[in-house]
Amino acid sequence: MNLAELARDFQTEDECIDYFEKMRWPSGVECLACESKRISHITTHGKTKKARRVLQCLECGKQFSATCNTIFHDSHIPLRKWFLAIQLLSQAKKGMSSCQISRTIGVSYKTAWHMTHRIREAMDAALGNYKLQGTVEIDETYLGGKPRKDLRTGNHVVRPKIPVIGMVERKGVMRFQKMAKARSKDIKILVTESVSRTAQVMTDESVLYDSGIPLFLKHKHKTINHSARQYVDGYIHTNTVEGAFGLLKRGIVGSYHRLSYKHLQRYLNEFEFRWNNRKEKAIFEHILIRAAKSNPLPYALLTAPETEGDKNEVPF
Ligand SMILES: [Zn+2]
Incomplete structure (x- = not known):
């Protein structure tokens, strides 16, 4: 699905809810409490008099919405805007900043920031327990670490670089992992x-x-042996993983500018997901199905006080 098709197929909120319901429960809606399939669709009107679609279980009486316990849980943003945000983030090869998404779909920056983190949550762990096969290139790169001026003291401060390990199957899937330190024993694990x-x-x-x-x-x-300027020795090379790092770095420089250590893995997952699904035509549908199974990631948790290690930023 491309952006034009998305805009054509989802013109009303009802169309979005119908579609999401089908993606979430392909064989019919199931009660979240008792798994019964005897469900009735009702419409309620809250204090604001706005119609709200609710699903009610005819066995146990539980009322829930199609977005309950998904990344759209309790969101006041219409699904239509969520769908657009998912489409934009999944198609932008080098990522898209929250600022750009906020302007494009018409929500505040803070809302766009929260939405994109929830979407990244749905992109996470797409590989599950899959183990990389065939020829696997492994390499490390370092993000950040450039000296920046401390505005209070005027001194230049060098923040620690954050190591990222990349592991890539040739012509296959890829995995990025942030590390606290680049150490052999951690890489081995x-x-x-x-x-x-x-x-x-x-x-x-x-x-x-x-x-x-x-x-x-x-x-x-x-x-x-890179130091001997031997970059490609027949089939022995690490060009694929270096290409993946190149894309990541261009994305961070171009779209994200600076990332915190705390959130870095979620951005890595986003790049990993796009790489691994680069030939997937139904990437939007893919994310929606995952969105239905992912945790809501509440704002309070996302912005919870950072630990000491989380304070490092990755400026470029
Ligand atoms: Zn029930």
Whole structure:
């Protein structure tokens, strides 16, 4: 679905709710409390006299809406605007800032910021427990760390760089993971969790991968020596993962400018999701189905006091 089709097919809120209901319950609405399929559709009028569509279970009496317990839970924003935001964020190759989304769909910046984080939540964990197969390139990059002027003291402060590990199947799917520190033992845990035992891994000659690659992958581990300007040695290279990092960095520079350590993984998930679904035609539908299964991510939780490690920003 493209933006024009979206605007054509979803002109009213009712059309959006009908569609979302079908995506959420493909074989008919099910009660959230007792799973009964005996449901009646009713319309209520609240204090504002605005019509509100409610589903009522005929077994246990529970009333709920189609968006209950999804990323749209309790949102005062019409589904129509949510659909547009999902479409914009899923199609923009380098991401789209909350500022741009707020202007494009006509909501406040704060609302757009909250919406996009909820949409990223629905993009998260699309791979589930899948382990990367075949030839898998692994590399690390560092975000941020550029000196910035402290406006109070006038001194230049260098913030720590945040390491991000990328793992990419050639012609396949990709995974980004932020790390507190780039350490072999942490990389080893991550690779063990994410890469299949039958895969062949390729890295550069960084010491990180001497002990960062688990034993079960060691015998097929190939390295490329970048310092000797040897970038492509036949099939041994890390060009795919470097391409993915390039896209990520251009996205952060162009769309997001600065990210906090706390929220960084959600942005990484967004880039990962778009990469992994780059050939998927029904990406919008894909996100809607995930949206129905994702946690609402309340604003209070999103803006909860940050821990010490969360204070690092990633400025560019
Ligand atoms: Zn029920």
